[in-house]
Amino acid sequence: MTVEAAMRETSLEAAIGRKESRMETILPERVAALVETLELPDMPVAGQPLPAGFHWLFFNPFVRRSSLGVDGHPKTGGFLPDTGLPRRMWAGGRISYHAPLVVGAVAEKESEILNVAEKNGRAGRLVFVTVRHRISSGGTLCIEEEQDIVYRAPPAADAPKPVPAAAPEGAAWTKEVKPDPVLLFRYSALTYNGHRIHYDRPYATEEEGYPGLVVHGPLIATLLQDFAQRCRPEGRLTRFEFRGMAPLFVDDEFALEAVEGETPDRLSLWAKGPQGELAMKAEAVFGA
Numbered sequence: 001m002t003v004e005a006a007m008r009e010t011s012l013e014a015a016i017g018r019k020e021s022r023m024e025t026i027l028p029e030r031v032a033a034l035v036e037t038l039e040l041p042d043m044p045v046a047g048q049p050l051p052a053g054f055h056w057l058f059f060n061p062f063v064r065r066s067s068l069g070v071d072g073h074p075k076t077g078g079f080l081p082d083t084g085l086p087r088r089m090w091a092g093g094r095i096s097y098h099a100p101l102v103v104g105a106v107a108e109k110e111s112e113i114l115n116v117a118e119k120n121g122r123a124g125r126l127v128f129v130t131v132r133h134r135i136s137s138g139g140t141l142c143i144e145e146e147q148d149i150v151y152r153a154p155p156a157a158d159a160p161k162p163v164p165a166a167a168p169e170g171a172a173w174t175k176e177v178k179p180d181p182v183l184l185f186r187y188s189a190l191t192y193n194g195h196r197i198h199y200d201r202p203y204a205t206e207e208e209g210y211p212g213l214v215v216h217g218p219l220i221a222t223l224l225q226d227f228a229q230r231c232r233p234e235g236r237l238t239r240f241e242f243r244g245m246a247p248l249f250v251d252d253e254f255a256l257e258a259v260e261g262e263t264p265d266r267l268s269l270w271a272k273g274p275q276g277e278l279a280m281k282a283e284a285v286f287g288a
């Protein structure tokens with residue numbers, strides 16, 4: 001191991017346990033802006049529960065442009081460790097909805113780095129950073145989430161492109177989504193996410209090697225949670241687990257699909273890409 005690699009490994013381990021916290025008001029205007037962007041039928045107003053996944057609108061750090069990395073995210077090496085790998089993706093997560101987070105409330109998010117794990121993927125070296133977020137309001141823990149962020153090395157020029165797995169067949173419910181550039185732009189703006197792969201086509205294609213602008217993982221996960229809730233209107237979503245399996249791209253229509261889960265309180269869901277590929281898989285659990 002080189003001295004540089006040994007120092008990096010030490011700094012990655014040192015990141016585990018690092019914490020930060022942030023307070024914010026769950027502003028109804030920002031909730032309304034996402035409802036309209038996603039064309040959802042119900043408009044929650046102050047005092048009503050925040051829809052699942054809408055917490056990603058909030059608690060995102062306001063960082064000076066001079067403190068951003070080339071990818072448009074805050075430079076790593078602050079709260080998130082510098083893995084030495086340039087390409088960030090939102091890999092997945094596990095969310096528990098313990099109690100409603102109410103629109104209009106003041107809430108606090110406490111974040112902690114739970115793990116940093118190096119793996120070898122089909123396309124090269126990967127480092128997964130898992131962050132636990134706890135969102136509370138008025139002394140009640142409302143949402144607990146483990147978020148997996150992956151950092152990737154640029155693939156070798158001669159590396160074959162990993163072939164994505166096929167999505168399951170036999171969906172009981174299905175819904176088409178057309179991710180146009182305005183949807184991606186609005187989602188980036190509303191979540192204050194400067195990641196250039198979502199709106200800067202030359203950067204996404206020439207620097208990160210994607211065929212087009214990349215659809216945000218949390219956007220797909222929010223659409224899947226809304227879809228899950230519509231498949232089970234009588235249930236309350238209490239847990240949602242998802243894993244991004246292959247990226248989706250702007251203007252390529254994809255489908256949200258679902259079947260009954262292994263137990264009556266569950267649904268298995270996925271997002272199916274335009275070639276029938278499994279883009280995201282998810283599991284929803286409902287309580288009373």
Ligand SMILES: C/C(=C\C(=O)SCCNC(=O)CCNC(=O)[C@H](O)C(C)(C)COP(=O)(O)OP(=O)(O)OC[C@H]1O[C@@H](n2cnc3c(N)ncnc32)[C@H](O)[C@@H]1OP(=O)(O)O)C(=O)O
Binds near residue numbers: 218245248
């Ligand atoms: C917002 C935002 C960013 C984004 O939204 S980016 C767009 C959304 N995210 C995606 O589209 C991710 C789609 N997934 C992938 O591209 C690939 O799955 C990934 C993560 C690059 C890994 O692909 P590989 O083919 O290189 O990996 P392998 O299948 O060979 O697996 C190697 C080990 O890694 C584990 N693993 C794979 N995928 C995940 C995952 N999504 N979450 C957690 N772990 C994963 C896999 O189990 C293997 O582990 P072993 O222990 O078995 O070795 C923003 O930046 O804010």
